[in-house]
Amino acid sequence: MWRADGRGYPGRVTQQALSEPFEIGGVHVPNRVALAPLAGIGNWFVRLQARRHGAGLVVSEMVSSFAIHHGNRKTLTELLRIDPRERTTGPGGPVAIQLFGQDPDVMRSAASTVAERGADIIDINMGCPVPKVCRTGAGAALLRDPARAVAVARAAREGSGLPVTVKLRSGLRAGERDGFELALRLVEDAGVSAIGFHPRSAQVQHKGTPDLELAALLVERLAPTPVVLSGGLRDERRVLDSFAATGAAAVMLARGVLGNPWLFGGVLGLRSAEPGREEVLTELDWLIGRAVEHLGAERAARYLRKLYPPYLERLGASKADQAALQGSSSIVEARALIEAFGTLAATP
Numbered sequence: 001m002w003r004a005d006g007r008g009y010p011g012r013v014t015q016q017a018l019s020e021p022f023e024i025g026g027v028h029v030p031n032r033v034a035l036a037p038l039a040g041i042g043n044w045f046v047r048l049q050a051r052r053h054g055a056g057l058v059v060s061e062m063v064s065s066f067a068i069h070h071g072n073r074k075t076l077t078e079l080l081r082i083d084p085r086e087r088t089t090g091p092g093g094p095v096a097i098q099l100f101g102q103d104p105d106v107m108r109s110a111a112s113t114v115a116e117r118g119a120d121i122i123d124i125n126m127g128c129p130v131p132k133v134c135r136t137g138a139g140a141a142l143l144r145d146p147a148r149a150v151a152v153a154r155a156a157r158e159g160s161g162l163p164v165t166v167k168l169r170s171g172l173r174a175g176e177r178d179g180f181e182l183a184l185r186l187v188e189d190a191g192v193s194a195i196g197f198h199p200r201s202a203q204v205q206h207k208g209t210p211d212l213e214l215a216a217l218l219v220e221r222l223a224p225t226p227v228v229l230s231g232g233l234r235d236e237r238r239v240l241d242s243f244a245a246t247g248a249a250a251v252m253l254a255r256g257v258l259g260n261p262w263l264f265g266g267v268l269g270l271r272s273a274e275p276g277r278e279e280v281l282t283e284l285d286w287l288i289g290r291a292v293e294h295l296g297a298e299r300a301a302r303y304l305r306k307l308y309p310p311y312l313e314r315l316g317a318s319k320a321d322q323a324a325l326q327g328s329s330s331i332v333e334a335r336a337l338i339e340a341f342g343t344l345a346a347t348p
């Protein structure tokens, strides 16, 4: 039994509502609903969109510590771009930049650059299951090398002077708990300020049921260090239920907000209705505008293809219309197609 106000199960009197503030390493976070890191997606304007819809904490897509250390221009200008509007829109709040890498010295140097660029928090990725990342010893591979993982997190703290958080999996393989054990060590030995916990093994990637019992145990063992829960949070009911069942400090929304930023407002009690057609069209228009601002029209046209599908489904676009938009070669063409879907569907 869950309570619609997000205050959790009646028996758990200590858990705050999702709309209540909390702190990560002394940094004020205005509420307990975060945008999760999303590779290839979570740039400044996707984070700004999350903020407009109420997210109290936003986390960037994962950024290579090596690319920063070696001064890769695109990484520095695009991936590390933080827009001032991210801090002044909606509830405001901190911007976390997520880094990946397995070399403590490189991490120290990258973290220092990230602090100079204005991040409020550094998050380290110890959960990515992608072979290209794990083969280098980074991402979820760090679960198997706890001494290195602690050194990497400590180096990020030393290099940046910022609170450092780590996002990790329950384990590398199904049934294993090396991620759980590492989380305890990271807080104890590396002074990590919060853990983002995705209680699925790296082996199952993003499939399967998150182990909420294990998450609840981690919350208990790490208290008062905040645990931010990730995994399977795709609708309002699941978010509120999982938050209540685990006693987590906060939740982190990922696939659930792709094409549905309204979920932020829903779980925060800021809205109760699904968005109407006009609202969806206005949102898409905003997104296209920001993508052009960031990438220029040509690259924005390609980038946006991965963001369109869930919005189009909401608009009830046919498969053929969806394919047409996916195949659109320019922003002008995409805007015309979207306008046509909007007008056609609005016609009785």
Ligand SMILES: Cc1cc2nc3c(=O)[nH]c(=O)nc-3n(C[C@H](O)[C@H](O)[C@H](O)COP(=O)(O)O)c2cc1C
Residues within 6 Å of the ligand: 036, 037, 038, 039, 040, 060, 061, 062, 098, 125, 126, 127, 128, 167, 198, 206, 230, 231, 232, 233, 234, 253, 254, 255, 256
């Ligand atoms: C497209 C995509 C990209 C992701 N990129 C990252 C990433 O860069 N860093 C990270 O820690 N997790 C990443 N994740 C994992 C999510 O942050 C989240 O933990 C995961 O999707 C589980 O939440 P969900 O079931 O609510 O989607 C990614 C997930 C997806 C689907």
